Amino acid sequence: MLEGLNLSHSAGDGVAKAEERASDEEVRPEIENVIIIGSGPAGWAAAVYTARADLRPLLISGNEIGGQVATTTLVENYPGYDDGILGPDLVEKMQAQAVKFGTAVRIDYVTEVDMEGTSFGVKTASGKSYRAKALIVATGASPRKLGLPEEERLTGRGVSYCATCDGFFFRNKELVVVGGGDSALEETLFLTKFASMIHVIHRRDQLRAGATLQRRALAHPKIEFIWNSVVTALNGDVKLESVTLKNLVSGETRDLPADGLFVYIGHLPNNQLFLGKLASDELGYLVTDKLMRTSVPGVFAAGEIQDHRFRQVATSVGQGVAAAMEAEKYLANLEDRSYPDAEDVRQLTPAALAA
Numbered sequence: 001m002l003e004g005l006n007l008s009h010s011a012g013d014g015v016a017k018a019e020e021r022a023s024d025e026e027v028r029p030e031i032e033n034v035i036i037i038g039s040g041p042a043g044w045a046a047a048v049y050t051a052r053a054d055l056r057p058l059l060i061s062g063n064e065i066g067g068q069v070a071t072t073t074l075v076e077n078y079p080g081y082d083d084g085i086l087g088p089d090l091v092e093k094m095q096a097q098a099v100k101f102g103t104a105v106r107i108d109y110v111t112e113v114d115m116e117g118t119s120f121g122v123k124t125a126s127g128k129s130y131r132a133k134a135l136i137v138a139t140g141a142s143p144r145k146l147g148l149p150e151e152e153r154l155t156g157r158g159v160s161y162c163a164t165c166d167g168f169f170f171r172n173k174e175l176v177v178v179g180g181g182d183s184a185l186e187e188t189l190f191l192t193k194f195a196s197m198i199h200v201i202h203r204r205d206q207l208r209a210g211a212t213l214q215r216r217a218l219a220h221p222k223i224e225f226i227w228n229s230v231v232t233a234l235n236g237d238v239k240l241e242s243v244t245l246k247n248l249v250s251g252e253t254r255d256l257p258a259d260g261l262f263v264y265i266g267h268l269p270n271n272q273l274f275l276g277k278l279a280s281d282e283l284g285y286l287v288t289d290k291l292m293r294t295s296v297p298g299v300f301a302a303g304e305i306q307d308h309r310f311r312q313v314a315t316s317v318g319q320g321v322a323a324a325m326e327a328e329k330y331l332a333n334l335e336d337r338s339y340p341d342a343e344d345v346r347q348l349t350p351a352a353l354a355a
């Protein structure tokens with residue numbers, strides 16, 4: 001995040017050019033080797049690796065081209081960019097690398113996945129149908145938003161959903177955090193390293209977070225709790241300047257000056273395509289093993305669709321790479337008509353993984 005910065009790039013521009021090239025020049029096989037669903041960091045990393053393995057992957061972008069990181073400004077914690085890099089630029093570079101090695105890109109949205117039969121069927125919003133021998137699911141997750149009119153415009157300009165990513169930009173600044181669960185308090189405590197003061201807005205008069213976290217947060221001199229309250233408006237022209245609060249008991253409203261707002265009211269995995277088809281945990285994230293295999297042989301998952309712990313570009317990229325390498329092995333085995341681990345994988349359930 002960089003406050004006040006005007007984004008002149010869009011990850012979508014480069015992807016669109018890549019798609020034009022792909023559709024003009026290419027005859028696609030009747031059954032693809034591998035289809036990658038999602039164009040965030042995990043999807044592009046999987047594309048680079050499967051393309052370099054000569055698998056001619058097809059990547060279907062989804063509506064958020066470039067994924068979550070394309071919505072932020074400066075990314076300072078992705079290794080290799082010592083001066084940082086703009087989020088859209090980072091994913092555009094990943095995409096260029098994937099296309100250079102032979103990834104075909106389709107700007108489209110997957111509406112249906114068929115996992116019956118010997119290959120996987122994929123249908124898209126534009127009416128296209130594809131089949132593939134293997135799938136890499138990289139549909140990510142979305143931070144739950146407050147749903148306020150100025151929220152999107154001010155994201156990356158004071159509004160954030162990731163303290164690990166953006167906390168650094170708020171040294172000696174006054175912050176607001178919304179939420180009352182474990183992650184809200186963990187992130188608030190993390191933010192105390194940077195902020196001068198943090199106001200935690202919670203809609204109830206009690207926190208949902210665990211007792212230890214509550215104790216630490218309640219005792220912290222830099223943290224103030226504002227109970228029974230919600231944020232009803234975000235104010236600021238170029239960047240966030242204040243939030244409007246409403247007390248749910250008294251009905252009173254007031255403006256609270258704030259340099260930054262961190263929203264921690266949950267994340268939602270983009271799992272709708274896979275409900276009832278792939279094993280998922282109690283929060284709806286796909287369950288994978290260390291080899292990024294899901295509960296269906298031939299379907300791999302990477303990034304935030306299966307990881308709600310780390311939620312970083314670097315970890316999503318690493319998981320995308322692992323999924324690609326395992327997909328390659330799966331396809332090699334398939335060609336010999338043997339997949340020794342298939343039975344084990346079918347047993348993969350959240351309970352089996354926890355055991």
Ligand SMILES: Cc1cc2nc3c(=O)[nH]c(=O)nc-3n(C[C@H](O)[C@H](O)[C@H](O)COP(=O)(O)OP(=O)(O)OC[C@H]3O[C@@H](n4cnc5c(N)ncnc54)[C@H](O)[C@@H]3O)c2cc1C
Pocket residue numbers: 001037038039040041042043060061062063064065066067068069070071072074075076077078108109110111138139140141142143155156160161162165166270273302303304305311312313314316
């Ligand atoms: C504001 C913000 C700032 C951040 N800053 C940083 C940072 O500085 N450093 C850092 O390491 N991390 C940062 N993160 C976190 C980082 O962006 C994520 O960890 C990373 O993008 C996750 O990658 P992913 O590929 O798993 O999923 P996502 O980035 O969520 O991408 C998912 C992709 O799947 C696509 N998709 C979804 N459904 C479908 C469908 N049905 N059909 C086809 N495609 C579909 C979407 O369009 C999207 O392209 C930030 C996140 C946010 C929101």
